Amino acid sequence: MDNNKMETGGHGNGGASSGGERKRGIDRVIMLLEALLKRREPARVGDIAKMINAPRSTTYEIVNSLLEAEMLENVGSEGHVYFGRAMHLFGWAYGHHNAHYRRVIENMEAMGAETGETAQLCGLRGNKYVVLDCRDSPGPFRISSDVGVEVPVPWTASGRLLLGHMTDDEIRAFIPREDYRLPDGRVIAESDFLAEIAEARVRGYSETSGLADRFTWCMAAPIPDARGIVSHTLCFVLPVDTPIGRREELLALLRERARSLSLSGN
Amino acid sequence: MDNNKMETGGHGNGGASSGGERKRGIDRVIMLLEALLKRREPARVGDIAKMINAPRSTTYEIVNSLLEAEMLENVGSEGHVYFGRAMHLFGWAYGHHNAHYRRVIENMEAMGAETGETAQLCGLRGNKYVVLDCRDSPGPFRISSDVGVEVPVPWTASGRLLLGHMTDDEIRAFIPREDYRLPDGRVIAESDFLAEIAEARVRGYSETSGLADRFTWCMAAPIPDARGIVSHTLCFVLPVDTPIGRREELLALLRERARSLSLSGN
DNA sequence: GCGATTTGTCTGATATTTCAGACGATATAT
DNA sequence: ATATATCGTCTGAAATATCAGACAAATCGC
Numbered sequence: 001m002d003n004n005k006m007e008t009g010g011h012g013n014g015g016a017s018s019g020g021e022r023k024r025g026i027d028r029v030i031m032l033l034e035a036l037l038k039r040r041e042p043a044r045v046g047d048i049a050k051m052i053n054a055p056r057s058t059t060y061e062i063v064n065s066l067l068e069a070e071m072l073e074n075v076g077s078e079g080h081v082y083f084g085r086a087m088h089l090f091g092w093a094y095g096h097h098n099a100h101y102r103r104v105i106e107n108m109e110a111m112g113a114e115t116g117e118t119a120q121l122c123g124l125r126g127n128k129y130v131v132l133d134c135r136d137s138p139g140p141f142r143i144s145s146d147v148g149v150e151v152p153v154p155w156t157a158s159g160r161l162l163l164g165h166m167t168d169d170e171i172r173a174f175i176p177r178e179d180y181r182l183p184d185g186r187v188i189a190e191s192d193f194l195a196e197i198a199e200a201r202v203r204g205y206s207e208t209s210g211l212a213d214r215f216t217w218c219m220a221a222p223i224p225d226a227r228g229i230v231s232h233t234l235c236f237v238l239p240v241d242t243p244i245g246r247r248e249e250l251l252a253l254l255r256e257r258a259r260s261l262s263l264s265g266n
Numbered sequence: 267m268d269n270n271k272m273e274t275g276g277h278g279n280g281g282a283s284s285g286g287e288r289k290r291g292i293d294r295v296i297m298l299l300e301a302l303l304k305r306r307e308p309a310r311v312g313d314i315a316k317m318i319n320a321p322r323s324t325t326y327e328i329v330n331s332l333l334e335a336e337m338l339e340n341v342g343s344e345g346h347v348y349f350g351r352a353m354h355l356f357g358w359a360y361g362h363h364n365a366h367y368r369r370v371i372e373n374m375e376a377m378g379a380e381t382g383e384t385a386q387l388c389g390l391r392g393n394k395y396v397v398l399d400c401r402d403s404p405g406p407f408r409i410s411s412d413v414g415v416e417v418p419v420p421w422t423a424s425g426r427l428l429l430g431h432m433t434d435d436e437i438r439a440f441i442p443r444e445d446y447r448l449p450d451g452r453v454i455a456e457s458d459f460l461a462e463i464a465e466a467r468v469r470g471y472s473e474t475s476g477l478a479d480r481f482t483w484c485m486a487a488p489i490p491d492a493r494g495i496v497s498h499t500l501c502f503v504l505p506v507d508t509p510i511g512r513r514e515e516l517l518a519l520l521r522e523r524a525r526s527l528s529l530s531g532n
Numbered sequence: 533g534c535g536a537t538t539t540g541t542c543t544g545a546t547a548t549t550t551c552a553g554a555c556g557a558t559a560t561a562t
Numbered sequence: 563a564t565a566t567a568t569c570g571t572c573t574g575a576a577a578t579a580t581c582a583g584a585c586a587a588a589t590c591g592c
Contacts, residue, residue, distance in 0.1 A: 533592100534591105534592095535590100535591090535592100536589100536590080536591080536592105537588105537589080537590070537591090538587100538588080538589070538590085539586100539587080539588065539589080540585105540586095540587085540588095541584105541585085541586090541587105542583100542584085542585080543582100543583090543584085543585105544581105544582100544583105545580105545581090545582100546578100546579105546580090546581090547578105547579100547580085547581095548577100548578085548579080548580080549576100549577090549578080549579080549580100550575105550576090550577080550578085550579100551574105551575090551576085551577090552573100552574100552575100553572105553573090553574105554571105554572085554573085555570105555571085555572080555573105556569105556570100556571095557568105557569080557570085557571105558567105558568080558569065558570095559566100559567080559568070559569080560565100560566080560567070560568085561564100561565085561566075561567090562563100562564085562565080562566095
């Protein structure tokens with residue numbers, strides 16, 4: 001009945017797919033957690049079994065182990081489970097062990113607080129763009145985004161910076177063709193994309209608008225790591241109609257902060 | 267050499283120890299992550315193998331799987347590994363799926379920002395107290411604490427609230443004897459501890475000083491869950507010499523905020 | 533109310549994964 | 563420079579964790 005497993009590429013375990021092979025517990029755990037992350041809401045064991053293509057009995061076994069370790073926890077009274085407290089602690093440890101990363105986050109939060117705009121820290125996860133952390137603008141109607149949701153790289157301003165260290169051929173190999181198709185159906189020409197990456201590299205920033213959606217203006221500035229590779233970016237996500245003066249002001253702030261966080265020479 | 271397996275109650279696997287039995291991959295993963303959390307810094311594979319009592323070859327296998335999934339990541343160039351980005355994303359998802367938890371965190375941050383004091387969100391993890399999140403006071407010398415570090419319950423103000431739903435016998439069974447011994451060698455009498463829990467329950471807050479260390483004054487207020495059980499507390503950690511007027515002011519704020527976050531009746 | 537689906541738990545068999553140990557290469561110490 | 567310890571990778575064999583399926587109880591749908 002179902003044959004089109006067309007795994008689009010994804011990072012990490014890659015393949016997944018396939019039907020009834022016996023799989024290792026660890027791999028199932030990894031798939032389970034990633035599936036929950038994608039789904040972004042609690043799931044029942046039966047659903048999880050389907051999501052990761054595992055036998056129900058095995059899934060129960062695994063889920064129970066993870067529950068006991070508090071890596072998952074029960075949500076509600078309908079047998080739903082979601083990430084548990086242990087995950088919070090592990091994640092916190094990740095975010096704090098590294099003084100540089102901590103400074104980056106603090107800066108992002110400060111920028112958000114000072115300007116009242118939505119500020120984000122972004123990076124690559126596999127061949128997708130993800131928001132690693134964010135500081136949403138206040139107010140009843142706000143532009144916000146979920147941390148951890150994977151988005152095709154060509155849809156984003158940050159993406160143009162994050163690929164800056166690759167050659168054109170590498171980029172061509174890296175980005176799946178379908179990722180050039182925007183949500184509204186338009187398709188970005190690969191050559192344009194490559195040109196924009198080159199331009200972002202020399203300018204030291206990138207701006208886009210009307211790509212992933214119609215109502216945002218995104219600006220991103222690179223935070224190169226010690227080797228000079230842009231592993232993270234700092235961004236503002238503004239309403240499209242933000243006046244140009246304000247935009248220039250914010251861009252200047254963004255670039256200055258990102259530069260101060262750079263680990264490469266200067 | 268080691269014979270006291272006295273499972274003290276703790277959560278999850280607890281003891282670790284034991285000799286050369288064959289263990290399941292999942293369990294090894296859980297032990298590995300908890301060991302890394304306790305250690306609070308990157309470790310080499312060889313060290314990890316020792317920490318979790320696993321054969322080296324197995325440990326390599328597991329670590330490599332987790333690295334590929336970005337649940338761990340390489341740190342430095344000496345073969346150290348620590349939590350990876352995926353953990354950050356999972357932890358973020360944990361912290362945001364639940365509107366109530368999100369409100370609690372926001373409140374804690376606001377309290378920290380408004381007062382300039384160290385504010386914490388605390389809870390139980392197994393039979394130990396842990397800081398679940400915190401907002402450290404600014405300034406060059408600050409009182410701060412690490413999220414996720416487990417501390418004996420009797421050393422803390424929050425602990426006296428978090429056990430409020432238990433009977434004396436349950437508490438006696440729950441808290442290991444050795445947890446009544448403070449870092450400086452003094453021992454809290456069990457009867458005193460029980461009395462303080464009862465007192466905290468009727469007063470609706472708890473204060474301690476000079477327990478876990480000599481220089482802090484801690485105050486905690488309960489956040490009951492829907493069943494009325496105090497699953498979390500909000501705390502301030504102040505310098506001991508904070509004047510009483512200021513302390514009262516902060517305590518009032520703390521109690522008011524905690525009450526507003528309560529899920530039980532009112 | 534009754535049939536259909538789903539849930540959570542068990543069981544036994546076997547395909548797999550863990551484990552011990554060996555190996556050369558690399559670091560650390562004397 | 564030589565000895566010692568550790569690193570990272572492989573291998574075969576044995577122990578066992580995963581799997582399919584059965585089951586009763588709970589839930590759903592109408």
